[in-house]
Amino acid sequence: MQHEAHAGHAHHHEGHQAPGSSWSMAVQATLHCLTGCAIGEVLGMVIGTAFGWGNLPTTILAIVLAFFFGYSLTLRGVLRSGLGLRAAVQVALAADTLSIAVMELVDNGVIVLWPGAMDAELGDLLFWGALAISLVIAFVATVPVNKWMIGRGKGHAVVHQHHH
Numbered sequence: 001m002q003h004e005a006h007a008g009h010a011h012h013h014e015g016h017q018a019p020g021s022s023w024s025m026a027v028q029a030t031l032h033c034l035t036g037c038a039i040g041e042v043l044g045m046v047i048g049t050a051f052g053w054g055n056l057p058t059t060i061l062a063i064v065l066a067f068f069f070g071y072s073l074t075l076r077g078v079l080r081s082g083l084g085l086r087a088a089v090q091v092a093l094a095a096d097t098l099s100i101a102v103m104e105l106v107d108n109g110v111i112v113l114w115p116g117a118m119d120a121e122l123g124d125l126l127f128w129g130a131l132a133i134s135l136v137i138a139f140v141a142t143v144p145v146n147k148w149m150i151g152r153g154k155g156h157a158v159v160h161q162h163h164h
Contacts, residue, residue: 036070
């Protein structure tokens with residue numbers, strides 16, 4: 001799903017000094033990261049909450065799954081481009097680690113600081129509202145990180161090289 005979004009990036013490169021360093025490219029890379037993080041975060045929180053786990057194991061599971069799904073989405077696209085598994089894993093790790101880490105740090109930081117959010121249940125509006133708002137804040141915080149990385153030929157600039 002997100003891989004197809006990368007196909008339209010070519011027009012963003014024209015007229016820029018540093019290919020791929022536009023804010024538009026950074027937003028696309030961050031949306032890609034957000035997709036994987038949100039899938040993992042929601043799944044981890046739902047599993048942990050449903051099983052009645054405490055906050056720490058639930059948060060750890062959510063973070064692990066966020067990294068897993070974030071890397072998986074990139075890996076899927078890079079493998080589709082014809083890169084071998086070992087090289088594709090290296091590209092995914094290089095492209096997404098900082099982006100996912102920033103997103104998870106901000107997202108989980110907001111949840112921890114939000115009064116009552118850590119104790120909210122799946123049926124509570126607070127659970128879903130705090131999670132949604134924390135992901136939006138994490139997205140906004142991560143876009144400049146991705147722009148900085150892409151502008152230096154790192155992050156999703158590396159992934160983008162394998163889409164053309």
